[in-house]
Amino acid sequence: MYLQIILILFSINTENSKTKQTPIPLSLQMQNLNIIAYIIYLLVSFYVTIKVGWMCYQNGRVYLEDIFGHHPSWVTPINKLLLTGYYLINLGYIAFNLNDWENITTPLMMTDVLILKLGFLLVVLGALHYFNIWVLAQLAKHSMFSNK
Amino acid sequence: MENSLIITAYFIYLPLMLVLTYFVADTLFKNGQVFMMDIFRGRLEIALATNRLFKVGFYLLSLGVGLFILKISPQTLYNTQNLIEVLSYKTGGFSIYLGGMLFLNLYLLFRGKKKTRQNTSVTTQN
Structure with a gap:
């Protein structure tokens, strides 16, 4: 079953080549630029997201220790849960965004579309990051978890 | 051809959904025990x-929502490119939903903790 899936994934648009008289050479058939663009987009954005998440996980620990000073046993679980939630939402959003791209015909267009999409994604990630910092700051200010 | 593509999509989507649900539930409730x-x-x-x-x-x-959004109509799925698009759309949406549920659970836990603290302060005052 899975071999079949892989085969289907990499055999591209055979219907197109059947309708035309002259068979399209294999090197051209393999160039469904949309799929190449998707693969590049997914690789780059997953790499950036995972790297940023790991950095936040390691550096955010200090803040959590500050906020939950009276519950030291809470720090590690909260940190892990925050990391999981971050990955779920961000990677989910990236995959969600793969939905309606225009039809890519030339390599130049591919770079255009890719750069636009990746740039937009990075802006969204940055905004989420600052929102996160704001929430942490609010928590620290009210310190609702300190035992008075 | 259309039918086999849709079945392929289901066979990729279902294991992915199950593994994702299991992994998130495991992480959430192992850490939530504290x-x-x-x-x-x-x-x-x-x-x-x-x-x-x-x-x-x-x-x-989670499994309910995951199965609820399973259906793919034949009109939207006619070649490999569509397969990738539809699959990532569905999995991404499901993943965002799971993340939302995770944060909701965290919020509930925090609320529970806050309530407990209020109750203790009331009892100590009395």
Whole structure:
């Protein structure tokens, strides 16, 4: 079953080549630029997201220790849960965004579309990051978890 | 051809959905046990029972939603490129939903903790 899936994934648009008289050479058939663009987009954005998440996980620990000073046993679980939630939402959003791209015909267009999409994604990630910092700051200010 | 593409999509989507649900539930409730113990002030039985009930609820909701959005209409799926698009759209949406549920659970735990603290302060005042 899975071999079949892989085969289907990499055999591209055979219907197109059947309708035309002259068979399209294999090197051209393999160039469904949309799929190449998707693969590049997914690789780059997953790499950036995972790297940023790991950095936040390691550096955010200090803040959590500050906020939950009276519950030291809470720090590690909260940190892990925050990391999981971050990955779920961000990677989910990236995959969600793969939905309606225009039809890519030339390599130049591919770079255009890719750069636009990746740039937009990075802006969204940055905004989420600052929102996160704001929430942490609010928590620290009210310190609702300190035992008075 | 159309039919086989859709079945392929289901066969990729279903394992992905199951693994994702299992992984998130496992992480959430393994780490959530500490909070539960704190909320119920170390009464082990109640804490574990509540944790398990939350877990069952989480599984039911997640698998329910995952299966609910399974259907792919033949009009939207006609070549490999569409297969990738539809699959990533569905999996991404499901993943965002799971993340939302995770944060909701965290919020509930925090609320429980806050309530417990208020109750203790009231009893100590009395």
